[in-house]
Amino acid sequence: MSIAIKTTDLSRAFADSGAKDKNFWALRDVSLEIPEGCIYGLLGPNGAGKTTLIKILSTLLLPTAGEALVAGYNVDNEYEKIRPIINMVSGGENCGYGILTVAENLWMFTQFYGIPTKQAMAKIKDLLEIMNLSEKADTKINKLSTGMRQKMNFIRGFVTDPKILFLDEPTLGLDVNAARETRKFVTDWVKNASEPKTVILTTHYMQEADEMCGKLAIIDHGRILANDTPKNLKKQEAGGVSYTINVAYRDFDPQILRTLPGVSSFAHSVLNEQGLIEMIFNLSDDSALARIIEKINSLSFSINNIQKKEFTLEDAFIKLVGRRLSGGEGDTL
Amino acid sequence: MSMNELIKNLRGIWARAYVRIVGVNREPSWLIFELFFPLLPICSFAFVYKSMNAPSDYLGFVILGGAMTAIWMNVLWGMAAQFFWERESGNLTLYMLCPMSTMAVLVGMALGSGFSTFFRVIITFMIGKLIFGITLHVASYFWLFATFILTIAAVFSLGMMMASFFLLYGRDAWNILTVFMEPVFFLSGFYFPVKTLGYPLGALASLIPITLGLDAMRQLAFKLGPDTAFLPVKTEILILVALSALYLAGAKYLLKKLEYIGRREGRLTLRWQ
Numbered sequence: 001m002s003i004a005i006k007t008t009d010l011s012r013a014f015a016d017s018g019a020k021d022k023n024f025w026a027l028r029d030v031s032l033e034i035p036e037g038c039i040y041g042l043l044g045p046n047g048a049g050k051t052t053l054i055k056i057l058s059t060l061l062l063p064t065a066g067e068a069l070v071a072g073y074n075v076d077n078e079y080e081k082i083r084p085i086i087n088m089v090s091g092g093e094n095c096g097y098g099i100l101t102v103a104e105n106l107w108m109f110t111q112f113y114g115i116p117t118k119q120a121m122a123k124i125k126d127l128l129e130i131m132n133l134s135e136k137a138d139t140k141i142n143k144l145s146t147g148m149r150q151k152m153n154f155i156r157g158f159v160t161d162p163k164i165l166f167l168d169e170p171t172l173g174l175d176v177n178a179a180r181e182t183r184k185f186v187t188d189w190v191k192n193a194s195e196p197k198t199v200i201l202t203t204h205y206m207q208e209a210d211e212m213c214g215k216l217a218i219i220d221h222g223r224i225l226a227n228d229t230p231k232n233l234k235k236q237e238a239g240g241v242s243y244t245i246n247v248a249y250r251d252f253d254p255q256i257l258r259t260l261p262g263v264s265s266f267a268h269s270v271l272n273e274q275g276l277i278e279m280i281f282n283l284s285d286d287s288a289l290a291r292i293i294e295k296i297n298s299l300s301f302s303i304n305n306i307q308k309k310e311f312t313l314e315d316a317f318i319k320l321v322g323r324r325l326s327g328g329e330g331d332t333l
Numbered sequence: 334m335s336m337n338e339l340i341k342n343l344r345g346i347w348a349r350a351y352v353r354i355v356g357v358n359r360e361p362s363w364l365i366f367e368l369f370f371p372l373l374p375i376c377s378f379a380f381v382y383k384s385m386n387a388p389s390d391y392l393g394f395v396i397l398g399g400a401m402t403a404i405w406m407n408v409l410w411g412m413a414a415q416f417f418w419e420r421e422s423g424n425l426t427l428y429m430l431c432p433m434s435t436m437a438v439l440v441g442m443a444l445g446s447g448f449s450t451f452f453r454v455i456i457t458f459m460i461g462k463l464i465f466g467i468t469l470h471v472a473s474y475f476w477l478f479a480t481f482i483l484t485i486a487a488v489f490s491l492g493m494m495m496a497s498f499f500l501l502y503g504r505d506a507w508n509i510l511t512v513f514m515e516p517v518f519f520l521s522g523f524y525f526p527v528k529t530l531g532y533p534l535g536a537l538a539s540l541i542p543i544t545l546g547l548d549a550m551r552q553l554a555f556k557l558g559p560d561t562a563f564l565p566v567k568t569e570i571l572i573l574v575a576l577s578a579l580y581l582a583g584a585k586y587l588l589k590k591l592e593y594i595g596r597r598e599g600r601l602t603l604r605w606q
Contacts, residue, residue, distance in 0.1 A: 014599060055602060060429055062596045084432035095423040099356045111348030112431035112438075114341030156427075 003069075004164055004198035005034040005057060010066035012052050012222075026052040028222040029066070034215075037196035039186065041209040041216030041230075043317060049222040050202040054166050057200065058088050070164060084113065086164045089157035091150065091172025098142030102133065102152050105141055106159055113160045120159070127155040130185060146173045154182060158189065167201045171208065183212055210313045218320050225320045233316045241283050242309040245292065246276045247301050254279050257295060262288025276304055345433035349441025350448065353411075357449045367403060367453050368460070375399030375461055378524045389467060390557035396461035397554065398523035401547055403453045404488050405517060409510045411446045412439075412492030416499030417507055425500075426602050435588050439496055443489040451485060470556040476566065477553040483573045484546025490580035491542060497587035500595045517541055526551065526561035535563050542576045545569040 010030040013023035027049045034040045042050045055061035056068055059079035068075045070082045096105035103124055110120035128134045131151045141149060150173045157165055167186070171179040190197045203209050209216055210230045217227040226233055247254075254268045254277055265282040283289060289306075296303055334342075357363060378395040419425040428438050461467070471477055498506045520538035521527065527535050527544050538544040549569040552558035564572075595601040 055599075058430055060426060060596065060601055061599050080432070083430060086430070088426075088430055090423070093423050095427055097352050097356075097424075099359050100352060104351075104355070108348040108351065109427065109431070111344040112428070112433045114337065114344050114433070 002036045002196070003033050004036040004071060004196075005032065005040075005200070006069045007032045007053075007057075008067045010053070010056065010068050011064050012049075012056060012061065013064045023064075025222050027056070027063075030219075030222070030224055032217060032224065032227065034198065034200065036198050037190065037193075038214040039190055039199040039201055039212050041213035042200065042202040042219055043206070043209050043216055043313075044202075044219035045321065048219045050219055051168060052222075053219070054088070054168055054200065054202060058086055058166050059083060085162060086166065087157045087160050087162035088166040088168065089153050089170050091169030093150070093153045095153060095156070096141050098140060101138050101140055102128070102144070103137040105152065106156055109156050110159055115160065123159050123161075124155070127159055131155055131181070147175060147178055150174055151178065151182075162197075163195070164198045164200070167199055167203075169202060169204060171203070171205065179208075183208060187212055206312065206314045206317065218317060220321045226316070230313055234311045234313055236316075241286055242311065243281045243283065243289055243292075244305075244307045244309065245279050245281065245296075246271070246274075246304040246306075247279070247296060248275060248277075248304060252277060252299070252301050256299075257281075257292055260288065260291050260295060262291060341432065342434050342437040345431075345437040346441040346444060349438050350445035353442070353445025354448055356445075357452075363449075363453075368457055371399060371402060371457055372460060372464075374402075374524075375457075376464075379461070379465055383465075388557055389465075390555040392465045393462070393467040393469070393555050394526060394551055394558075394561075395524050396458055396465065396467060397550060398525075398547055400454045400457040400461065401484075401543060401550075402518065402523055403457065404450050404485060405514075405521070405523075405543055407446050407450045408488050408492035408495070409514060412442055412489060413495035413499065413510055414507055415442060416496045417504075420499070420602075429592070429601055435592060436493075436585055439493040439584060439588065442496070443493055446492075447485050447489050451482075454481075469554050472553050476570075477550060480546060480549045480553060480566070480570060480573070483570065483577065484542060484550070487542030487546065487573045487577040487580065490577050490584060493584035494580050494587055497584055497591050500588070500591045501598075501600050517543075520544065522547060526563070528561050528563045532563075539563075539572065540576075542573055542580075545572055545576075549573075 007030050010027055010032075011025060012027040013025050015023060030049075030053065042053065044050050052061065056063050056075055057070055059070075059075050059082050062076060071085055073079075073081045075082060096108075100108065103121070106124045106127075107117065107120055110124070111117075115123075125134070125137075128137050131154065133148060133151050133155070136144065136148060141152065144152065150170075154170060157167070157170075170186075171182050174182060186199060186201075190199055201209070201213060213230060215227070215229050216233070218225045218233070226236075228236065254266075257263065257279065258266045262284050263281055264284055266279065268277055268279040270277050281288075281292065293303065293306075375396055378399065379392045382391045382395060416425060419428065428435060462469075495510075518524075520530070520534070521541050521544040522530070522538070523543075527538060527548055530538065535544070545564070546569070548563045549566045552562050552566050563569075592601070
């Protein structure tokens with residue numbers, strides 16, 4: 001599979017206004033390989049370096065050190081070859097001109113890419129229909145709601161049919177249904193494209209990243225902390241699988257289960273009112289569960305309840321970053 | 334530049350100009366703000382000349398100069414400062430991102446502004462002419478029109494060069510524009526023949542193309558025009574051509590240079606400066 005984006009030890013420093021002669025490193029030694037034809041997520045808290053990375057890859061910012069190649073072209077000196085094949089949509093964007101209608105604004109942006117008017121208008125019509133915005137085609141954009149405006153921005157990103165698309169918080173400001181439609185549209189666009197399309201997505205919504213991204217990187221303080229498929233990240237970073245097992249506690253000693261093969265960690269508590277003991281097992285894999293059940297049965301105790309806890313991307317994120325994605329500093333764990 | 338590149342840039346120029354051309358039709362308030370209000374200072378100066386029993390051609394000088402202020406105002410606020418607003422709205426980011434040359438954006442802005450300004454100047458002048466009963470003695474309609482178009486082209490080329498600075502600077506550059514407004518109104522001789530300033534100051538003022546354009550148009554449109562000439566019309570036209578080329582080349586150079594600095598320093602997408 002070809003590589004859409006490759007960065008090697010990519011770093012970007014900004015002058016730190018608070019400390020004279022000191023630099024603030026927004027990105028530090030980022031090395032990534034993003035294959036063609038996938039949705040690649042960038043997850044990280046505010047200020048982690050996601051937008052800086054996107055700005056460099058979209059040729060708006062030069063790196064301080066290292067190298068970034070987009071479709072094989074260097075962002076430093078081959079940006080003119082990169083720009084025709086990329087586009088970007090940012091959440092909360094306020095672009096366009098209020099005096100023009102939705103269709104006119106979209107047409108204007110297609111002209112900047114040299115798309116013939118007839119072809120552009122046909123494409124705009126299709127996309128307006130898909131995004132349920134057809135009836136607003138002739139409405140001036142200063143009359144649009146925030147959500148509708150974001151839909152228009154979204155269409156602007158796709159109307160030029162880019163090879164590589166940067167989506168920076170694209171569902172910001174959209175209601176639940178519109179966000180769901182948007183996610184589906186992006187996924188289908190990548191899946192059904194006649195030539196490979198690559199999407200680089202930054203999002204604050206963990207579920208969005210989990211649902212859409214074939215691969216993702218967790219980034220914090222300008223460094224890549226992990227880079228894998230969501231499934232592997234959940235498995236590796238969150239540490240296997242977890243089960244909660246309830247057993248009637250009379251004469252039951254849970255400690256005998258702690259040393260069974262495959263049990264990574266173990267905790268228990270007594271639920272007096274129910275007369276149960278609740279045990280939480282972290283297991284290296286599902287096969288260890290069979291040994292636990294067998295052991296409990298061999299001691300002639302009955303299992304009241306077994307519940308598997310699915311590790312989420314958020315668990316992996318918290319483990320890597322040390323705090324929740326959606327929270328501020330106060331959420332530090 | 335390949336044919337494809339040229340077509341792409343021409344499409345971009347038209348699309349950016351379209352915003353301004355359409356804007357004129359969709360915002361009729363400009364009739365008040367850009368026609369009625371500019372007539373007020375014109376009237377003030379015209380009444381001064383009238384009370385002094387000055388020849389009616391002097392009233393014509395004032396009306397032409399007053400009408401031409403629209404060009405300078407448009408260059409300052411509609412061209413140079415426009416990049417500031419484009420950055421605030423996020424459009425500048427998208428301009429930088431697209432494959433069209435940034436110069437095409439500027440040319441589109443200039444053409445759109447030039448188009449609307451062209452009509453504003455003519456309408457303001459015609460209204461002033463009607464109110465004060467000015468008689469024209471046009472030496473050559475062709476050269477008068479050509480000088481008018483050339484002046485617009487030269488002034489907007491200067492505007493394109495000034496706009497480049499807004500890639501890097503925010504409100505600082507905006508303040509500089511404010512400083513440029515009144516001194517330029519004075520130096521360019523909007524309300525009096527620039528010859529009055531003397532040659533050294535007139536030569537300095539000639540760096541602003543509107544100075545020479547206005548002087549040449551007065552010579553071509555009024556009987557007393559040649560008596561107050563700063564330089565011969567042909568010389569002024571040649572200098573205007575040279576200034577247009579110089580400022581256009583300057584805009585192209587600065588745009589590329591400042592875009593690079595903007596990318597290096599991260600200022601292209603910086604808002605709220």
